[in-house]
Amino acid sequence: MAGEKRIGILTSGGDCAGLNAVIRAAVHRAAHHGWEIVGIEDGTQGLLQRPVRYVTLDRNMVDGNMMRQGGTILGTTNKGDPFAYPMADGSRKDRSAEIIGGLRELGVDALIGIGGDGSMAILRKLAAIGGIKLIGIPKTIDNDLGVTETSVGFDTAVAVATEALDRLQPTAASHDRVMVLEVMGRDAGHIALSAGIAGGADVILLPEIAWSVQGIAAKIRRIQQAGRNFALVVVSEAVKTMEGAAAQQQFTDGQKRYGGIGNYVGHLIAEATGAETRVTVLGHVQRGCPPSYRDRLLASAFGVKAVDLIAEGKSDRLLAWSNRQVIDVPIEEAIKTYAAVDVDSTLVQTARGLGIYLGD
Structure with a gap:
């Protein structure tokens, strides 16, 4: 042209x-x-x-x-x-x-x-x-x-979350703690799943898979019985509470945004296991780096x-x-095709094969 x-x-x-x-x-x-x-x-x-x-x-x-x-x-x-x-x-x-x-x-x-x-x-x-x-x-x-x-933007967000787990592991081990990391993910749990596997998490909670505190507690007890004194838990911000509600906060501009599920899960883990639990909310750190x-x-x-x-x-x-190349598709087709985490996908199977608790 x-x-x-x-x-x-x-x-x-x-x-x-x-x-x-x-x-x-x-x-x-x-x-x-x-x-x-x-x-x-x-x-x-x-x-x-x-x-x-x-x-x-x-x-x-x-x-x-x-x-x-x-x-x-x-x-x-x-x-x-x-x-x-x-x-x-x-x-x-x-x-x-x-x-x-x-x-x-x-x-x-x-x-x-x-x-x-x-x-x-x-x-x-x-x-x-x-x-x-x-x-x-x-x-x-x-x-x-x-x-x-x-x-x-996805790869960087996963890299930041993985690095956060790398940094949380030593302090978790030093203090015999369960460390809960809340990561972004508006409706899909791709960041949590990828970073959780790469960062050696013991528990990964996704909005696509139902979970229970009893299941998490059982996993932590098995870790303790095997002689390890700490655990790493990754939670996607879109994970729902045990009652099936979204953990959201209302801000001064009137909008409701995700926030709080990490603290919610951390509190339940502490109650169910007696383990000292700390929560880190990664938030916009996943967006703003090189x-x-x-x-x-x-x-x-x-x-x-x-x-x-x-x-x-x-x-x-x-x-x-x-397939390792750039293609182009109609925009209408593209925005109709939503991709949540496929519960039968390779990464989900990998996580389960590694013994990571994903849900019940």
Whole structure:
């Protein structure tokens, strides 16, 4: 596809490691075609401002150091559905036309959106209404998009959680304690499962598998009877209580978010076993660090391929990693395919084969 083009790029939803590597790769590949990349600031929020908030990106701005940076240099948001935008008076307003107008004001020929399933659903709807060519790149530490084997940010989140277990093990052994680590995972337990296996956990609690305190206590007793004085427990934040309720907290902005299941589980373990128990909530530490080499590679491959798809005239496609290569699939198909932990998967079987308690 010949001619000079202007491509918009934005990050949407929660941040994660690897976003800057995507942006960098897209800028370098666009420069190869002689095209311009404009970075839209704070996701769709930047498109609601007048003038639109953006920065023109060139290769001098995106050197190798950028790949090492966590977060996103463009900023992002996971608030404010443009089709039902919360207003100051408490009402909701459809502001989608303003966002589409912002894209037209920028004069972009295509848009690269980096986000999860929720962001992709919104961006796809905006693109369809506005006649905008859209290429999506999957990023979520939860790794719950079914069409891709892995998403940008997941590998780093698992690496951070695994390192946390490595650091908790010596202090657990020194004090004869049960250490409970609560990790992120909005609805799926992929982080907990992968990090738990890699970090030598004794118990891994996932939202996909029912559990009981009696089962955990029995596992800890077996560990003690074998002569070990400590245990490591990993809990996904989306794990439900014994009563089947989600452990959530309400914040000052009115939103409810996951939080508290680690302390809940830790208290039950202490009551059931008499063991001294400590709880660590890893939280946003899993998001904000420099990306792992795998996330840098994945992000770079996605960024290059996104620009190549635009060059081929393609639109309404989401990139995915499959069989060691980047593929592209329809966005609609991609966001319909959700991937929770498969209870019969290889990793679940591995955990059980290692004697890790996953549930009853």
